[in-house]
Amino acid sequence: MATPSSSSGSMGVKDTWKSHLGLAMVQLFYGGYHVITKVALNDGVNQLVFCFYRDLLAFCILAPIAFFKERQTRPPIDKKLLMSFLFLGLTGIFGNQLLFLIGLSYTNPTYASAVQPAIPVFTFLFTVIMGTESVNLLRCEGLAKVGGTVICVSGAILMVFYRGPAVIGYRDGGHETQSEIRARGQTEPSGWLISGLQDLGLDHFKLGVICLIGNTLCMAAFLAFQAPVLKKYPANLSVTTYSFFFGVVLMVIMSLFITDGPSDWILTQSEILAVIYAGTIASALSYGIMTWSNKILGPALVALYMPLQPLFSSxxxxxxxxxxxxxxxxxGGSFIIAGLFVVTWASYRERQATAGVTPGSWVSEPLLHGKIADHIDHLFSGSSSVSPNPKSSD
Structure with missing residues (x-):
């Protein structure tokens, strides 16, 4: 009996470190994504059109892979799961991507970057409220989780608001940065829906701020609610594919309100190359890794890797x-890495404790429990029929 247990434990450790490495690679991929799209968006491509082509390509890549690879292990789908996939597509695919690009167009890259560190904070709060993540502030592991999150977010904020002297690279004659070029080159979203919101008294900057806050909330909700969905439907590739499917459908619907005509759907050569990279690397591969890592590490740790994005982008x-x-x-990058190490250490210690390494259970209860927690679990995890079969034994 000891041999299988130890082998499964070693496989769990391997998957854990693969997840950490994969999440770091995802942020590196997004660093390249920022560089490539920086040029493409300067050509004036419509933000929704760019997101639609990107996600449609990702769906076309993921769908056949998920169909054949998870054909034998994929559980049946019910109405609750379809609603869960719709919610994931709404938040993580449609809302997350579109709101960020619209918010960036109406504000500036500095402000957009300053809002992004809120993603791990909101994710952490959502997971604690739902009971996905537990925190015991009376033990060093719980304090390390909170402290590591604060250190990580502080590093990301420091990167935005403190520039300091140039360490690598030489200052050219003009002081215009690439991010300023990106802000100037982007076209503002059009369509009668945007015009209607502006008629309500929302100027460009206020509308941009609302979109950026909505972007962080969408991504945090996507990661937090994806975790219980993966418990009931552990086919992570299929979960990612369904999320992109509903995201694409929602973008088609929104295109009726936010695009002006067929000319918005014509791409230049640089935009086509950016869509190919965004659809294959920044969407299909990156979201696939994040979903798989979410099943292993949990949403809070997945979100904590996102502040690495501006570092790799630089x-x-x-x-x-x-x-x-x-x-x-x-x-700032050093702070982010230190915070990630602290939270990873705390999560590892907690996993040891819950696995029975220490006697007694000291893991705290979720902030919200009882009827609220039961309702959330019923929504995203299904009924009690998914519990282990009590008749199964040796």
Whole structure:
């Protein structure tokens, strides 16, 4: 009996470190995504059109892979699961991507970057409220979770608001940064829906702020609610595919309100290349890794890797665009890595404790329990019929 247990434990450790490595690679992929789309968006592509082509390509890649690879292990789908997939498509695919690009167009890259560190904070709060993540502030592991999250987010904020001297790269004659070029080159969203919101008294900046806050909430909700869905429907590739399917459907519907005509759907050569990279690497591959890692590490740790994105973006911009790397990026990146290490250590210690390494259960209860927790679990995890079969034994 000891041999299978130890082998499964070693496989769990391997999957855990693969997830950490995969999540770091995802943020590196997004660093390249920022560099490539920086050029494409300067050509004036409509944000919704770009997201539609990107996600349609991702769906076309994921669908056949998920169909054949998970054909034998995929559980049956019921109405509750379809509603869960619709919610994931609404938040993580449709709302997350579109609201960020619209918010970026109406504000500026600095403000957009300053809002993004809220994603791990909102995710952490959602998971604690739902009971997916537990926190005991009377033990060092619980304090380490909170402290590591604060350190990680602080590093991301520091990268945004403190530049410092240039460490790598040389200052050219003009002081216009790549992010400023990106802001100037992007076209503003059009369509009668946007015009109607502006008629209500919302100027460009206020509308952009609302969109950016909505973007962070959407991504946090996507990660937090994806975890219980994966418990009932553990076919992670299929979950990702269904999410992209509903995201694409919602974008088709929204295109009736936010595009002006057929000319918006014509792409230039640079935009086509950006869509190919975004659809294959930044969507299909990256979301696939995040979903798989969510099943292993939990949503809070997945979200904590997102502050690495501006760090990798700075590195990729320096390599391919010649942008400078400033002292603030180095110090902030060090904070982010330190915070990730602290939270990872705390999660590992808690997993040991819940596995029975220490006697007694010290893991705290979720912030909300009783009827509210039961309702959330009923919505996203299904009925009690998914519990282990009591008749199964040796």
């Amino acid at each position: 590195v990729m911009s320096q390599i391919f665009l010649g942008s400078q790397i400033y002292m603030g990026s180095i110090i």
